[in-house]
Amino acid sequence: MSIAVQTTNLTKHYKNVVALENLSITVKEGEVFGLIGPNGAGKSTTLKILTTLLTPTSGQAHIFGIDVIEEPDEIRKIISYLPEEAGAYKQLTGREYLEFMAGFHQDDGKDPKAMVDRGVGLAGLDERIDDRTKEYSKGMRRRLLIARSLMTIPKLAVMDEPASGLDVNHAYYVRKIIREYVENQGVSVLLSSHNMLEVEFLCDRIALIDDGRIIDTGTPKGLIERYDAMNLEEVFIKVTRGGA
């Protein structure tokens, strides 16, 4: 089994804020890996570096052996990114949005039509897929965006709080399709989350991060045992300052 993501001593400074300090994680191919940590821990920063949006101050990152900093164009061909907060183009319909995004993968020898069909199925919006996205609820929009990030069957899907702001029904649907997709298509997933329930359900392994540093890594079960906790929530509290 090969390595999907490998970061080594990743460090990121914004002007006078240290967002990441020597962060090293390894995500194996085919697994769902979760970054867990309190607000401001550096989760989004890590994901943005890996998706070529930010450049690290120091350290290295590779995705399937490709250097993120040296070859961002190659990285963009094999990943997909779901930002924490994202919109769709308001004047386009859901289907047109998927078509637009699929249009960028024409040159990779993939079939954009099949991609869009897959996206429409994943979004599960039925006939509303042909409405303009400005008429969508937040949950519908998020489902469309998640469908967009999975329809290309990327080698690595990077998802920043995939179910954030969704009600129980939408969140359940979203988790289910992510899980199913990973199992059926062999996609590797790196996600961040605040929701421990989500993490326990979705993730094969997690890294607890705080203040830009890794506190601990392991399977949800392993961590619960290691910290002698009832559930992941308790682990989270114990590990972050909340417990102290």
Add this chain to the structure above:
Amino acid sequence: MGALFNIIRKEVKEMVRDPRLLLGMIIVPVLIFPLMGSAMTATVESVEQSASNINIALINNDLGNRSAQLIDVFNEKGITIHDRSEYEPEVLFDELDPEYSVIVVIPPNFSFNIENDSSVVVNFYTVMETYSISEEIPASVLGSYMAEYKQMIVDERLTDAFPDQEPWMVENPILLSNEAVIDGEIVENVSPGRITEQMMMQSMMIPMVMMMLLIMAAQLAATSVAMEKEEKTLETLLTMPVSRNSILFGKVGGVVVVSIFALIAYMFGLSYYISSMANMSNDAGLNLAEIGLAPTTTGIFLLIVTLFLSLIAALSVAVLLGSLTEDVRSAQALMGALYVPIFIPAIALMLVDISQLPEFIQGIIYAIPFSYPVLASKAMYTGLYTPILFGIVYQVIFTIAMILLAGKLFSTEKILTMKINLKNSKGGAFPLLNMLQGKKK
């Protein structure tokens, strides 16, 4: 190439579906010129109507028979006369709903004074209620008929005094002929003033309209980039397998496509306006081409080139400014700064020739890449192409610099981390100033 086309198609779709934009760029310009034209036609028609249909109340106190001559002139001109000689004028002032628009009072000594080479006062009273032009027209039309009668009397007197002379010669000891010379040839009966007037209409109208279009297009481009930030779609777009330059060119290309449609709309509206203006004035406009002032093919070509380059330059500046801001309103405020350099040369050069301006201002105008279409529209007639050719080179360099700058910005993380927010700034009129101040903080 496919990716570029993909972006252009999406941009056009978005723009065309935005009702505000469609209204502002296509529908309003298409309608505004015809509306202006019809408003003018309607005004002229109502003026003509009130001039052709004059009713007067006549209080004729003349003791002689000269007044009959004046009345004949009025009758000849088709004026309807209501004889109210038995009234004092003041009585008529208060009359509700009068059938006449002017009260004309001829005094008792009218014939006597005229015949004795003296002078006499005829009174016109117009009762004003709406203060509109149509209320004023009858008295001034009547005045011009009076002037005709007056000229008859003057001629009569001059013939008496100088029986051997033509009266108009006695009256006009000096006649002035003010004619323009173009390319060493006299343009008969055409004054220099009329030529500049016509020139301004013909050679400035198009660049002015193009400048308006330029501003709209730039506004669109800046908005489209800022919108990606405001609506949080940019991050996703930047992780797609597409070059940053394709994104930039896609945005510029989308706006160019929409601008071409807007341009067609403008041209339709404008040509309708011009033709309705031409129909209005009986004096068929001076044909510049006929008097040897046709624009040269080279000139037209240079105008088109400078206009196109201005568009691309404005769009690249707009994309750059748009990427510096974090929301649409800030982008539009920042764009306000671009209007000044676009309009200043257009307006300044409409009034004077660049050579008449102080050197320092000339320098400024030559430094603004958007001056060249206006300069070219004049060079089209003067044939002084050298500054335009230099200008084209300058425009190309400027545009490439802007595109490189925008491309550079797009290829670093600055595009995501840089934030200029003018939304809450008070001095909206000085966005650049605010921006600089904001940076210092």
